[in-house]
Amino acid sequence: MKNTVKNLVVLTIVTLFTLSFTAIDKNKKEIKTDKSKVVWKGYKVTGSHEGTIAIKSGFLNFEGDKLTGGEFVIDMTSINTTDMQGEYKGKLDGHLKSGDFFDVAAYPTAKLVFVKVKSTGKNTYEVTGDLTIKGKTNPVTFTISVYGSKATASLKIDRTKFGIEYKSTSFFENLKDKAIYDEFDLVTDLEF
Template sequence: MKNTIKKLAVVALVTVFASSFTAVGGEKKTVKTEESTIVWKGYKVTGSHEGTIAIKSGTLEFNKDKLVGGEFVIDMTTISSTDLEGEYKGKLDGHLKSDDFFGVEKFPTSKLVFKKVKASGKNAYNVTGDLTVKGKTHAIDFTISIYGSKATASLKIDRTKYDIRYGSASFFDDLKDKAIYDEFDIVADLEF
């Protein structure tokens, strides 16, 4: 009988001890993909181009009212320019979807998974996440602000880390005014 009581006491103690170090499950909020937007902007020596890309799915995770995680899948087949029209828009959109850039036939989605979230102000957070583009995953740091049921995130992405080297002066000489800068910007306006 004493052994049984001792065993039960040990099990209870281990359970209490383990649960005190286990994170309390947060509340996952689904991002409303139709009401959310992602705008990209890429830069070249002679100017820039910008456009949109759709969110396939996304969640933000909260513990009480604090952001603690998130995960997004981006539909790369929807990438398009908004600063051109007609034939030039068609050419750029097709080129962005080709293997020179995002290779959407082979890689139709990209993914972002939050790994570390740290509050940097009342509604602001610094996030480190794993970004997967064209089957390659690299850590990325960015900021996100939360206001009620809306969020805004800004990311600067080095495309060469994901084997997108077309027009990069880091890999090709004599590009002159045809060079495309390695980094591009993403601004996401989210509703959840």
């Protein structure tokens, strides 16, 4: 009995001593939304349009200097076309916010949650995440690069997986030059 107690005390001391020198530095780094940027670009048969959308909140998780997770909430009401001006800009912004596209009255935010992060190089990671748009969640995979307190990522998103079918050739025939391609791009520059 005496040896058992002695062994437990020694084991406890060794465990605490070992853990104190091997603790991993876990950090949650909040995104500076006022210094970060998300640019979108959508494509149609006759050209493309682009603009910005605001990050409402977000963070990246690190263990030491290695990215391990993250989560972002996007303010869908902030959709802004930057390649047009005046009346046509207003019409396109309004149409993108309508039920034909993102229905921001019913779904004012979108969300991306990192599910798996795999290092692919010194500062580069392959991320698989759950993206929720219009109440529908689908997996997305993308590459993110982290340098100091900044990160960049590019995502290609198939809008039809989120119920956005307006003028999609996947659902409508004979659209000809009125067709809008299913995939759109998001390019992010993040600061934390």
